[in-house]
Amino acid sequence: MQADNKLLKDLTPEIENTSYRWYAVFFIFLVFFAIGIYGLIQQIDKGHIVTGMRDNVVWGFYIVNFIFFMGLSYSGALISGVLHLFGTQWRKPIIRMAELITVISLVIGPFFIFFCIGRLDRLYFLFIYPRIQSPITWDVIAIMTDLVGCFIYLYLSFIEDFAILRDYADLNVPEWKKKLYRILSLGFTGTEKQLKILGNARTIMSAMIIAIAIIVYSVLAWIFGVTLQPGWHSTIFGPYFVIAAVYSGTGLLIILMWIFRKIYHLEEYITRRHFVNVGVLLTVIAAFYGYFTFSDYLTKWYGSIKMDSILIDKLFTEYYSLFIFANYIGILLPGIIIAFPKFRTIPNITVAAAIALLALWVNRYIIVIPTLETPFLPIQDTRPAWINYAPTWVEWALTIAGVSIFAMLFMLISKIAPIISISEMQEKDKEEILH
Amino acid sequence: MIEIKKTLPIRIILLSALFFTTLCGLAQEKEKITPTVTLQYLKNSEDQRILHAVLTYSKDRMEIPLQGFGISFFKGTGKELVTSVVTDSKGIATVEIGKDQKLASDSKGMWTFSSEFKGNDTIDACTAEVTVKDVILEVSLTGDSIRTVTLRAFSLENGKEVPAKGEVVKVGVPRMFSQLPIGEVTLDDSGSGSLEFPSDLPGDKDGNLTIIAKFEENPTFGNVEKINIVKWGIPSDYTKPTVHRALWTKVAPRWMIITLTILLSGVWGHYLYAVISLVRIRIDARKKEKEEHRL
Numbered sequence: 001m002q003a004d005n006k007l008l009k010d011l012t013p014e015i016e017n018t019s020y021r022w023y024a025v026f027f028i029f030l031v032f033f034a035i036g037i038y039g040l041i042q043q044i045d046k047g048h049i050v051t052g053m054r055d056n057v058v059w060g061f062y063i064v065n066f067i068f069f070m071g072l073s074y075s076g077a078l079i080s081g082v083l084h085l086f087g088t089q090w091r092k093p094i095i096r097m098a099e100l101i102t103v104i105s106l107v108i109g110p111f112f113i114f115f116c117i118g119r120l121d122r123l124y125f126l127f128i129y130p131r132i133q134s135p136i137t138w139d140v141i142a143i144m145t146d147l148v149g150c151f152i153y154l155y156l157s158f159i160e161d162f163a164i165l166r167d168y169a170d171l172n173v174p175e176w177k178k179k180l181y182r183i184l185s186l187g188f189t190g191t192e193k194q195l196k197i198l199g200n201a202r203t204i205m206s207a208m209i210i211a212i213a214i215i216v217y218s219v220l221a222w223i224f225g226v227t228l229q230p231g232w233h234s235t236i237f238g239p240y241f242v243i244a245a246v247y248s249g250t251g252l253l254i255i256l257m258w259i260f261r262k263i264y265h266l267e268e269y270i271t272r273r274h275f276v277n278v279g280v281l282l283t284v285i286a287a288f289y290g291y292f293t294f295s296d297y298l299t300k301w302y303g304s305i306k307m308d309s310i311l312i313d314k315l316f317t318e319y320y321s322l323f324i325f326a327n328y329i330g331i332l333l334p335g336i337i338i339a340f341p342k343f344r345t346i347p348n349i350t351v352a353a354a355i356a357l358l359a360l361w362v363n364r365y366i367i368v369i370p371t372l373e374t375p376f377l378p379i380q381d382t383r384p385a386w387i388n389y390a391p392t393w394v395e396w397a398l399t400i401a402g403v404s405i406f407a408m409l410f411m412l413i414s415k416i417a418p419i420i421s422i423s424e425m426q427e428k429d430k431e432e433i434l435h
Numbered sequence: 436m437i438e439i440k441k442t443l444p445i446r447i448i449l450l451s452a453l454f455f456t457t458l459c460g461l462a463q464e465k466e467k468i469t470p471t472v473t474l475q476y477l478k479n480s481e482d483q484r485i486l487h488a489v490l491t492y493s494k495d496r497m498e499i500p501l502q503g504f505g506i507s508f509f510k511g512t513g514k515e516l517v518t519s520v521v522t523d524s525k526g527i528a529t530v531e532i533g534k535d536q537k538l539a540s541d542s543k544g545m546w547t548f549s550s551e552f553k554g555n556d557t558i559d560a561c562t563a564e565v566t567v568k569d570v571i572l573e574v575s576l577t578g579d580s581i582r583t584v585t586l587r588a589f590s591l592e593n594g595k596e597v598p599a600k601g602e603v604v605k606v607g608v609p610r611m612f613s614q615l616p617i618g619e620v621t622l623d624d625s626g627s628g629s630l631e632f633p634s635d636l637p638g639d640k641d642g643n644l645t646i647i648a649k650f651e652e653n654p655t656f657g658n659v660e661k662i663n664i665v666k667w668g669i670p671s672d673y674t675k676p677t678v679h680r681a682l683w684t685k686v687a688p689r690w691m692i693i694t695l696t697i698l699l700s701g702v703w704g705h706y707l708y709a710v711i712s713l714v715r716i717r718i719d720a721r722k723k724e725k726e727e728h729r730l
Binding site: 131132133138141145148149152153155156159186187188189191193194197198200201204205208211212215381383 | 496497682683685687688691692695698699702703705706708709710712713715716717719720721723724
């Protein structure tokens with residue numbers, strides 16, 4: 001299968017050569033990852049006493065990270081699925097990144113559940129004694145279904161590129177990589193029949209993963225929503241979580257676009273237009289996310305149920321800075337930056353995206369922790385030291401390790417497959433894609 | 436002089452290593468655990484005497500059981516060894532003193548029992564002692580329309596009955612998780628007392644009820660209980676109701692199973708379609724390869 005020579009020359013160096021800078025950055029992430037592993041060993045050895053979680057706050061950083069990574073994954077699926085399904089031309093240079101966000105986050109997210117479980121040796125009980133009524137069982141089924149679906153979708157989008165790389169005679173890569181491309185391309189040669197089969201499968205899967213992403217993230221939201229806890233027992237949580245996920249995922253996509261554009265010199269392919277388009281998407285989602293946040297807190301505040309009032313008081317006192325950052329700055333600032341054409345530069349949009357991403361992590365934190373610090377019923381044999389949660393170095397280390405492994409996996413995949421889809425970029429009308 | 440200069444850094448390193456190793460060793464030396472052993476005496480309905488010791492230690496205001504440690508049981512003030520028992524996962528060691536075992540009483544007719552944990556390098560030793568007087572508790576159940584539980588308790592001193600006057604006997608009925616208290620009887624000068632038993636308690640399918648009368652942690656007699664089974668309950672049908680489908684039962688609601696099945700079938704069906712598409716691509720590619728090979 002042949003491809004545009006210029007495209008191959010521009011997009012394959014990242015696969016052929018590995019710079020010292022790449023190794024240095026990878027090593028730094030590896031060190032952070034190793035520290036996380038050391039923290040995990042401490043936790044396995046000494047138990048959850050090394051974390052900040054106690055009888056009151058039984059969910060801490062780990063669950064926050066789990067929701068965060070799963071959110072990134074679903075948003076990646078939604079963005080790539082929607083852009084593919086509607087045939088948006090400008091999507092082509094960035095869609096691969098969205099797909100990779102989906103799969104990598106989905107692989108990392110569930111590990112935080114494992115870190116949170118006290119008796120990991122009983123994990124298999126979930127499979128041998130499942131209760132269909134339990135939202136935890138729904139989540140296990142949903143995550144596994146989503147994982148398989150996302151892998152299939154990602155693979156479908158990779159086949160053409162693998163075939164191109166297999167047939168690219170000048171590609172200077174080790175023999176194992178060439179063999180890998182031969183195997184993974186399934187002998188795809190781009191005949192009309194093959195293109196039709198692949199096209200149909202991709203369209204169906206793109207529609208499917210949109211539905212799955214919405215359902216699966218709603219299931220995750222229902223784990224909170226069906227629980228009788230102040231702040232969680234809300235009918236709006238399903239769509240609220242989905243919107244919040246898309247918001248954070250869009251932010252991450254912009255950041256990754258900026259990073260890969262910079263590292264692999266893809267300025268020609270990822271242009272200002274892509275940043276503006278995804279940025280506008282971010283602003284629109286920010287408005288939706290703000291609307292859901294406001295609706296959720298307004299109804300709780302107006303209802304004046306005792307525990308909800310205590311929770312909201314807590315959010316505006318103990319968690320004041322975090323609450324303001326997550327729900328005011330995190331929504332308004334990215335919106336303002338992107339809404340005014342004057343501010344719409346690539347660095348500004350990236351900063352707005354970074355604020356949105358960080359705000360969404362904080363949003364997850366203030367959804368999980370303050371509620372657990374405000375239980376409906378007094379907890380037996382509790383102690384004052386257990387009422388408030390403070391993460392320990394182990395939780396910080398594992399959180400940073402999660403981010404590190406995300407970056408490392410992205411870096412590793414970029415060494416096997418191009419971070420911009422070569423096959424998608426082979427369109428004749430490049431003007432429409434790039435400018 | 437040169438020799439000393441050459442070896443000086445090595446000596447400093449070795450000494451420092453020794454110093455830090457000692458420091459680490461000191462830091463790692465753990466404090467000894469100070470456990471407690473509690474000892475209880477129980478005389479059951481069959482007149483068996485049971486000693487029940489629990490070995491625990493306190494950590495963060497919680498009692499943590501010590502498993503796998505030997506507890507020695509002694510009888511009499513002279514501490515005659517009865518036996519040694521290893522504690523279970525709850526830190527409990529139990530020993531039964533047979534009816535035929537002779538127990539020496541003191542001048543007040545009291546029996547002394549003690550238990551001892553000898554301790555080890557990491558756990559301190561501890562002991563517990565209990566002194567009880569043997570008591571005979573008699574229960575009689577009379578009446579038909581008005582049901583009465585009559586109690587009599589006495590101890591024997593030189594073959595003579597001494598009433599347990601002023602002592603409290605509790606009467607209860609075991610239910611699913613604990614005993615349902617029916618009442619407390621304070622024994623009169625003759626060591627007797629009675630209480631009216633309710634007639635509306637559900638029993639088993641034949642109406643049988645288990646009635647327990649007991650001295651509970653009595654300072655003189657310890658724990659002594661008498662169990663009687665009588666048809667004073669309302670016969671109850673305990674056959675399992677037909678399986679109800681709900682969130683809290685073993686069987687999920689039907690709508691939930693149907694919804695989940697439809698959703699999962701739909702999703703996995705599409706996955707299957709995608710996988711079949713991949714297989715079709717592979718087959719087509721092979722066909723093309725063969726054709727090219729033939730040409």
